[in-house]
Amino acid sequence: MDLTQDQLLQKAGERIHHVYFPLDSFILLAAGEGAHDVLGVALVGHETMLGAWLLLGMDTAPLLARVQGGGSALRMPVADFSDVLATCPEFERRLRAELHLIIRQMAQTTVCAVFHVVEVRLAYWLLMIHDRAPTDRFYLTHDRLARMLGVRRSGVTTAAGLLQRRKLVNYTRGHIVVLNRRGLEKASCPCYRVGRVDARKIVKALRHEHGAADAGSA
Ligand SMILES: [Zn+2]
Numbered sequence: 526m527d528l529t530q531d532q533l534l535q536k537a538g539e540r541i542h543h544v545y546f547p548l549d550s551f552i553l554l555a556a557g558e559g560a561h562d563v564l565g566v567a568l569v570g571h572e573t574m575l576g577a578w579l580l581l582g583m584d585t586a587p588l589l590a591r592v593q594g595g596g597s598a599l600r601m602p603v604a605d606f607s608d609v610l611a612t613c614p615e616f617e618r619r620l621r622a623e624l625h626l627i628i629r630q631m632a633q634t635t636v637c638a639v640f641h642v643v644e645v646r647l648a649y650w651l652l653m654i655h656d657r658a659p660t661d662r663f664y665l666t667h668d669r670l671a672r673m674l675g676v677r678r679s680g681v682t683t684a685a686g687l688l689q690r691r692k693l694v695n696y697t698r699g700h701i702v703v704l705n706r707r708g709l710e711k712a713s714c715p716c717y718r719v720g721r722v723d724a725r726k727i728v729k730a731l732r733h734e735h736g737a738a739d740a741g742s743a
Contacts, residue, residue, distance in 0.1 A: 528552075530595040530664070534575065535586040544576030544606045550596030551657040553673060554588040554631070564638060565650070565673035566631040568593065570657025572724075573623040579603065580610070580617065580624055593665070593673070594658055618734070622727045629723045633716045641714040643676050644684040648713035650674065651694065653720070655703050666699040688712065 528534075528550040535541065537556070545552065551570035557563040566588065569575050575590055584603070601609075610617045637646055650673060654663060667685070671678040685696045693709045695702040703709060710717060 526598060526600050528592045528595055528598050530592055531669075532592040532595075533589075534592065535588075535590040537586055537589050539586050541576055541579060541584055541586050541603055543600050543602055544574055544579065546574045546599040546601070547571055547657070548597040548599065549594075549659040550592060550598050551594040551654065553591050553593040554627075555591065555673075556588055557675075561672075563589070563672055564635075564675035566634050567627050568630075568650075568653045568657060569627070570594075572657070573627065574620070576603070576606065577620050577624040577627065579606065580620055593669070594654065594663055596659065619731065622731055626723060626727055630720055633719050637714060637716045638675055641716065643674065643680045644687050645712065645714040646674055646716075647681065647684040648688060648693070648709050649717045651688075651701065651703065652706075652709055652713055652717045655706065655709075661703045663701055664699050665701055669699075 528545075528547070534545065534552060547570050549571065551568055552575050553565050554567040554569060554575075555563045555565050569590075576586075578587055610620075637649060641649075647670065650670070654665070655661070665673075667678050667681045670681045670685070674681065685694070688694045688709070689696050691708065691712065693703075693705045693712055695704055
């Protein structure tokens with residue numbers, strides 16, 4: 526199915542009816558109440574899914590989920606998802622690892638929001654988006670970025686201007702083009718690197734477990 530930008534998929538506390546596997550779309554998970562007291566805490570893209578919470582035995586969504594980058598995704602009813610989990614332990618094991626990564630990402634973005642300035646935070650979020658977007662170009666207005674970062678629009682305008690002057694991105698009326706990926710990584714706070722290290726550790730652990738399981742069955 527196609528997900529459109531800004532589409533609301535779940536509200537916090539609502540019963541989960543479907544899980545989503547983004548292909549080239551990505552979904553923002555956000556915490557908070559009201560129109561302004563909302564903070565983006567994680568991004569979910571092709572590397573994982575929306576609805577991994579079900580593994581915790583709860584059938585309600587803990588966070589608001591809104592499409593941040595429109596595109597395609599696979600959708601599955603919760604009952605079918607539960608059947609797959611019950612019959613495919615390998616799938617469940619992988620999803621548990623991905624859920625662990627989402628929790629780590631939520632912790633890191635919270636640390637980031639408290640301790641890091643807007644310019645480096647914007648670079649961090651643009652990198653996370655770039656990892657999940659199908660191309661170097663994506664559309665995000667200052668308003669959307671401000672809501673994601675939990676800051677004023679003027680703060681985002683200043684931070685985007687600084688990144689643009691350093692020729693790391695081009696930003697025109699919401700159209701963002703990543704010009705210098707490596708430079709953007711250098712401009713980000715350490716939070717982005719922490720996420721990459723976490724992801725590598727999980728992949729290594731899964732491979733190791735997989736190898737151990739193969740050896741055990743041989
Ligand atoms: Zn940070």
